[in-house]
Amino acid sequence: MAKKLNAYIVALLIILSLVMVACNKSDEVVGDTDSNGDAxxxxxxxxxxxxxxxxxxxxxxxxxxITDPISPEGRMVQHYQDKxxxxxxxxxxxxxxxxxxLNLKFAAGEIPDYMADGVNINNLPLLVDQGVLLGFDEEVIKEYMPNVYEKATELEPNWLNYAKVGDKIYxxxxxxxxYKYRTTIVWRGDWLENLGITKTPETLEEFEEALYKIANEDPNGTGKKDTYGLSLSGIPAIFGAFGYVTGYGAHDWQDWFWQERDGKLVxxxxxxxxxxxxxLLNKWYEDGVLDPEFIxxxxxxxxxxDSHAFINGKIGFTGHGQYYHWTGPLTDHPEDKGxxxxxxxxxxxxxxxxxxxxxxxxxxxxxEQALYAPNMIAGKIIAFGAPLEQEPDKLGKILQILDETSGTTKENYVDALWGIEGEMWTEKGPGQRVPTPEYEDVKDSGAGKxxxxxxxxxxxxxxxxxxxxxxxxxxxxxNQLVTALPSESRFRAELTKVRNEAYISIITGDKPVDYFDEFVDRWxxxxxxxxxxxxxxxxxxxx
Known part of the structure; x- marks a missing residue:
């Protein structure tokens, strides 16, 4: 009887030990499959x-x-599907x-897995509050995008924090x-030559002299007073000569600008x-140097x-667009028009x-000399839909794809941007990538997406x-402010509107210059x- 009892005790101890092992393993990845036997x-x-x-x-x-619709049968769509x-x-x-x-889609319960447009530092907290974005830990990026993570963190150690809300990355x-280069300063060189201006204007005084001559001395040879010095896109450079980027100008992506002054942001x-x-701008407006239709x-x-006012010969100086919108041909390819x-x-x-x-x-x-230049941190957030919470392995797949196309080698990145070398483009020299005849006019291939x-x-x-x-x-x-402020969504639109109204009123003479002080108080x-x-x-x- 004692022997049988001892045997039972031993068997019981073995069973308990197995249960303990199983319990310990429950905190780890379990090798069994789920209820469907799939994973x-x-x-x-x-x-x-x-x-x-x-x-x-x-x-x-x-x-x-998206600038042009992408075909589901596009060459690069098919290429990456197969790969x-x-x-x-x-x-x-x-x-x-x-x-x-996107707001309409979200309201209808439609949320894409991958979003490369429409999410930025400013609207990120709002979209997180709406529950449409997936949050995750930094370790997920480190694990499933190791190449991007290592290189990007070396460039900007805190880069992921710009997509952080609370304790999660979104x-x-x-x-x-x-990011190294500012927006444009472009002159009609033929007009400068016609006016006897041989030195490119560098100081505000030289700018003013050139702009007055363009407006008053018939640079286009028509015998009419039909030219102006500058319009809206040239105004930011004039503000910059007084030390600050105000945000007022042609481009809404630079309309909210903060700089350091005495150790504080202003x-x-x-x-x-x-x-x-x-x-000064009011003086130029009154003197017919600033285009009266600048608004x-x-x-x-x-x-x-595109600056149509400049292209059509109405103004002689512009700051419109980015530098790459104004380059001449950089390659010897006949299709390269600049x-x-x-x-x-x-x-x-x-x-x-x-x-x-x-x-x-x-x-x-x-x-002083100041003109807007983009930050390395662009403000755009590549985001992922909240429904991925139910299929997290799909996020891992997306991250692995982006890591290979964007972080492994320059060759992979170039292929993702322009398509398959040899088939879709050829390289004529360093940086001279030109499309093959079959793809010169093809915009729906998915290249760059x-x-x-x-x-x-x-x-x-x-x-x-x-x-x-x-x-x-x-x-x-x-811009020294590269995050959305807690109260920004409440105030920014109205502040921008008040600023624009005040500036326009002062420049056109509807309000005296001293109205600026009243505007600042109101702001x-x-x-x-x-x-x-x-x-x-x-x-x-x-x-």
Whole structure:
């Protein structure tokens, strides 16, 4: 009897030990399959739950930045489907109205897995509150995008924090490879020559002299007073000569600008020096040097970066678009017509296009010189849909695709941007990538829709070399506020509206120059003071 009892006890101890082992393993990845027998059961808090499942074909709803619709049969769509064993559901969302389109989709419960447009630092907290984005830990990026993570973190150690809300990451902050260079300063070189101006204007006084001559001394030889010195896109350079980027201008992507002053962040639009700039612009307006239709801007529709006022010979100086919109041909390929403004001007007036003069921003009375340049942290967030929470391994698959196309080698990145070398493009020389005849007019292939710019590879070699040679790094000033402020959504739109109304009223003479002081008080009362406090609270954390 004692022997049988001992045997039972031993058996019981063995069973208990097995149960203990099983319990200990329950905190780890369990080797058994789920109820469907499809995949290993993984602890919900484990990073392994994001691991793509071997042999599983993923259907990925893909919403890239769209300028032209992408065909589901596009060459690169098919290429990456075959390569990664996935099926892309391409979302051709209108970039011009991306926020409205996405909001309608979200309201209808439609959320893409991958979003490369419509999410940025400013609206990220709102979208997180709405529950449409997936949050995850930094370790997920480190594990499933190791190449991008290592290189991007070396460039900017805190890059992922710009997509952080609370204790979670909600996407991948894009970083630009053209961040070194400011916006444009372009002159009609043929007009300068006709007016006897042989030195490219550099100081504010030289700018003023040239602009008055362009407006008054018939640079186009028509015998009529039908030209002006500048319009809306040239105004930011004049503000910059007084030390600050105000945000007022043609481009909404630079309309909210903060700089450091005496160790604190300040909004450029309300600095006292801007009063002097507005007084000068009012003088130019009264004297017929500033285009009287400056309020409507230089672009009359179509591609946003084109200055029709400049192309059509109405003004002689512009700051419209980016430098790469104004380059001449950088390769010897017959289809290379240069940047969009250069190409359009070439059609209208070839001699004018070939005579363009690129100069520095004007140096003001106190030696100041400032013009907007993009931050390395671009503000755009590559985001992922909240429904991925139910299929986390799909996020791992997306991250692995982006890591290979964007972070492994420059060759992979170039292929993702331009397509398959030899079949879709050929290289005529360093940076001279030209499409093959079969793909010269093809815009729906999906090229450029499966890679992200993390500033890891210089793929604009010729353009960046051209920008450096033409001094586009001179006077570059970057926004020191690269996050959305807690109260920004409440106040920013109204503050921008009040600023624009005040500036226009002073420039046109509807209000006296001293109205600027009243505007500053109102700006502070309408939320500007609170936002300044919030900006400096954030600034203290990164300093």
């Amino acid at each position: 290993p059961v993984v602890d919900e808090n484990s990073i392994e739950r994001f691991a793509p499942i071997e042999g599983k074909e993923y259907e990925l709803s893909w919403a890239p930045y 990664y064993n996935v099926k892309f559901d391409m979302w051709n969302l209108d970039h011009q109205n991306i926020h409205e389109v 996407g991948l902050p894009e970083m630009r490879d053209v 909004n450029g639009s309300v600095q006292p020096e801007i009063k002097e700039a507005l007084e 409507t801007g230089e672009n009359m529709g179509g591609y946003w970066a 940047g969009s403004n250069y190409a359009e001007l070439l059609k209208v007036n070839p001699e004018a296009a070939k005579s363009l003069v690129h100069g520095p921003p004007p140096v003001g009375p106190n030696g 499966f890679a992200i710019d993390f500033a890891l590879w210089d793929v604009s070699e010729l353009g960046n070399e051209w920008a450096a040679e033409n001094g586009y790094d001179v006077g570059a000033v970057r 502070n009362q309408l939320g500007g003071e609170q936002l300044t406090d919030e900006a400096n609270e954030w600034y203290s954390t990164i300093n």
